[in-house]
Amino acid sequence: MRKRFLLIVCAMLMLLSMDTSAKTLVVYYSYTNNCRDIVNTLTSETEADVLEIQPTEKGLKYEANGYALGTKLLNAIKDNPNSASSYPAIDPVTTSLNDYQNIIIVTPLWWSQMAAIMQSYLFTYGPQMKGKNIALIVSSASSGISGVVADCKRLVPDATWAGDALWINNRNRSQTASLLTQWLATQNFQSASDMTNIHLTIGGKTQSVTLADNQATKDLVRKLQDGPITVTLNSSGGFEIWGPLGFSLTTSNQQMTAQAGDVVLYNGSNICIFYGSNSWSYTRLGKIDGLSGNELRTFLRAGESNIPVTLSLSNTTGIRQVDADTHDSGDYVALNGMRVQHPTKGIFIKNGKKFIK
Ligand SMILES: Cc1cc2nc3c(=O)[nH]c(=O)nc-3n(C[C@H](O)[C@H](O)[C@H](O)COP(=O)(O)O)c2cc1C
Incomplete structure (x- = not known):
């Protein structure tokens, strides 16, 4: 009971110490729920609004007949990536990106590329992410994510990358919570007052x-x-x-x-x-x-x-594919990713460990 009270007090202090001018949006697509699970864990660790992208055509089996439909959708994009008609239709999106400075994209990997449905969203909305801090989380069974990183760079050409992409796969999926905690600590979600x-x-x-x-x-x-x-x-x-x-x-x-x-x-x-x-x-x-x-x-x-x-604003050079657990700056970092030299209030990460101040 006492522990729970302490946690609530800490959460309140953390909210008070965060810069509310820099809101975060998590945008995701999920076919078999792995990305949905990642998003649920992510939003239990950091304050963010969530937008789920849905295909207009429901009930499709992208993996049926040796992944025939998934392959067909990706080939259409590959053949003509600059045409809106190459991308599968998605349900209308009402969330305005104007309200957000930090955007975390969570997507499945399909045939070493970004899942076609998420590509549809970014084809339309990626150009509106100019100057915002963009972070990427990719879920695959086992394939490496460099192709998805390349798709993201193509579809969000003027992003300020918040840091390296996080790769969650069948081997490390059971550690999603700690991978996310460590990865968040490496992401540079700057707010106006930090610049x-x-x-x-x-x-x-x-x-x-x-x-x-x-x-x-x-x-x-x-x-x-x-x-x-x-x-x-x-x-x-x-x-x-x-x-x-x-x-x-x-x-x-x-x-x-x-x-x-x-x-x-x-x-x-x-x-x-x-x-x-x-x-x-x-x-x-x-x-x-x-x-x-x-x-x-x-x-x-x-x-x-x-x-x-x-x-x-200054831009970082880009994002790379890395395993999240290799990162550690040695600095205190707040859970919203901001580096802090002398932490006073809130929860901070240093050398992979949580500190409550
Ligand atoms: C059409 C399709 C193609 C896929 N291709 C690959 C692949 O090439 N390599 C891989 O490791 N996983 C592949 N997967 C598996 C997904 O990347 C993986 O299961 C992911 O976690 C799914 O996320 P979700 O459950 O949020 O949809 C594919 C899945 C589908 C549906």
Whole structure:
């Protein structure tokens, strides 16, 4: 009884300590219930909403006659992956991805590829996952999942991968709960308040910007979580390139002397990036990392007009297929995947063990 009370208190503390601005959605398809079981265990370990994808045609036997139907569906996609008509019809989906920053895809493997029904969902909705943190769990009998990872990359081309995919198979299925706990601890489900830098891309070159810690940068990161934004800036006054963002951020204007490399907000909705210096009342957004004065002038195309500047969040390089139990960072990690240096409240994982603070 006392133990149960403690667990409830811990769960409440954990919810209080989580950043509710970064909601998680688990999307899954399951034919023989293995993925459904994984999702049930997953949602007992982490706070998430669940969306089940269903084929429009019910009662089909994908495995009958030597897996004839499953094979036929996958071959149709393989033959023409860019046509919507290659993908089997699914029931209408009403869940809006706008509400979620983290998406966990749970899918069966069919003939070393992603099950056709899940491919149908991602063909339509994958492009809407641009800039979101995407994680992948694949269930197979025994086959390796690299083909499914490749399908996921093709169908969700602009994802920010939260980490390596988790492979659950007949050999390790009985350890699903602990595999999920360890895997969650390796996934990077960042929220707006965690981001400390963004990227600027001009003429194919990309530079990191260390963000100031204020509401304007949090607003900006939230915007960029929906995907990169390109603005057109013009050189002005011999010290900056500047122009409208197309939206407003929360201001905290201060009289300051902006220096080369500084990125500021002017009048609530304009971005100014400096290659020289100017005194004015601005809201600080951040500073371009590690460029000298001349390098800044070249990068920012000082003196030019109509300069396309793309603002984006940093992307990881991709996802790989690994066994989950080989991972251990040595850091404390909250159950929602966020790394924490000095944990105060909640349940944390370190070296594969649970700690309750
Ligand atoms: C059409 C079809 C093809 C499959 N192909 C493979 C395969 O190539 N390799 C494998 O290990 N498992 C294969 N399986 C087994 C599933 O990947 C495995 O049972 C998975 O856990 C099913 O998940 P579910 O129960 O959520 O549908 C296949 C299953 C079906 C229905």
